[in-house]
Amino acid sequence: MQVQAKFIYLLVLIVSVARSNPEEIIRMPEKRVAPVISRLEEFEQKLPGYLNSHNKLAILLDYDGTLAPIADNPSKTQMPVELEKTLHKLAKHPQIFLAVISGRGLKDVQAHVSINGTTYAGNHGLEIEYPDGSRHDYELPAEIKKNYTDMVRELKEQVEKNGAWVEDKRVSLTYHYRDTPVELKDAQKQLATEICLRHGFRANQAHEAIEAKPPVNWNKGEAALYILKQKFGDNWHKDVRVVFAGDDTTDEDAMRVLQGLGRSFRIATDEQIQTFADFRLPKQALMTDLLKWIAQVYVS
Numbered sequence: 001m002q003v004q005a006k007f008i009y010l011l012v013l014i015v016s017v018a019r020s021n022p023e024e025i026i027r028m029p030e031k032r033v034a035p036v037i038s039r040l041e042e043f044e045q046k047l048p049g050y051l052n053s054h055n056k057l058a059i060l061l062d063y064d065g066t067l068a069p070i071a072d073n074p075s076k077t078q079m080p081v082e083l084e085k086t087l088h089k090l091a092k093h094p095q096i097f098l099a100v101i102s103g104r105g106l107k108d109v110q111a112h113v114s115i116n117g118t119t120y121a122g123n124h125g126l127e128i129e130y131p132d133g134s135r136h137d138y139e140l141p142a143e144i145k146k147n148y149t150d151m152v153r154e155l156k157e158q159v160e161k162n163g164a165w166v167e168d169k170r171v172s173l174t175y176h177y178r179d180t181p182v183e184l185k186d187a188q189k190q191l192a193t194e195i196c197l198r199h200g201f202r203a204n205q206a207h208e209a210i211e212a213k214p215p216v217n218w219n220k221g222e223a224a225l226y227i228l229k230q231k232f233g234d235n236w237h238k239d240v241r242v243v244f245a246g247d248d249t250t251d252e253d254a255m256r257v258l259q260g261l262g263r264s265f266r267i268a269t270d271e272q273i274q275t276f277a278d279f280r281l282p283k284q285a286l287m288t289d290l291l292k293w294i295a296q297v298y299v300s
Helices: 002-020 040-046 081-092 106-113 142-158 182-198 220-232 249-258 286-298
Strands: 056-061 096-101 119-122 127-129 135-137 165-168 173-176 202-206 209-213 240-246 263-267 279-281
Touching: 040 286, 056 220, 056 286, 081 096, 081 286, 096 220, 106 119, 106 127, 119 220, 127 220, 142 165, 142 173, 142 182, 173 182, 182 202, 182 209, 202 249, 220 240, 220 249, 240 249, 240 286, 249 263, 263 286, 279 286
Parallel strands: 056 096, 056 240, 096 119, 240 263, 263 279
Antiparallel strands: 119 127, 127 135, 165 173, 173 209, 202 209
């Protein structure tokens, strides 16, 4: 009876709030098949009036597979020339704030993007550096740090072979198996996943890779919210338009927390992919069009 009474009380409370202030009702984010945008003109057609040069705009972007096409080796990735030129223009605009949130190590993603005035978040947001050089580093407990060291050692001993290798980013890692022969991939991938889980780390599937992240309540979504609050204050969502784009499962964390607060884009070829994003971009090349659409409003 107590449980039933509590349920009735909560239901009455929700109805009361909804009547007095409907915008206070919070809807849980949902995954669904998002509408697709496949050319430049469709951005304004499907988001009429969302951008306005009088509004502040925060652009939050993933790097691999988003700003740059996926490459055989992470060191070979490069932003397309037109995309990079447009991004530089946007970063200079006084109404625009730019942040890159990547699974790469902080210094690595900084070296690949290298745009003045940009806020960078590496290791899925565990390390953040602002344009003035100040930082926010998520401090991992000593036990997790030890488990990480043990995990890296075991991965290198057991599965760093047949073209696969471990990218050690100090607090998270990526196990790359793109170059592993097809007949060996599944077994190595499975063993790598088991090793990560055994040491208490989360193992997320990426593009021909496994992302091992520490078991803490911090991800690209938490990092995105933290960055926005630090830059614009607690009520940022009332004054700032937000555009987020990413291509991977780890980017879904940001798409989830920004659902209803901004506009997010998931780059994916799968027409039936379930996503928290507002729109799907079927290929990475459309990122240039996304940035050009923004530039048409703020720069042109």
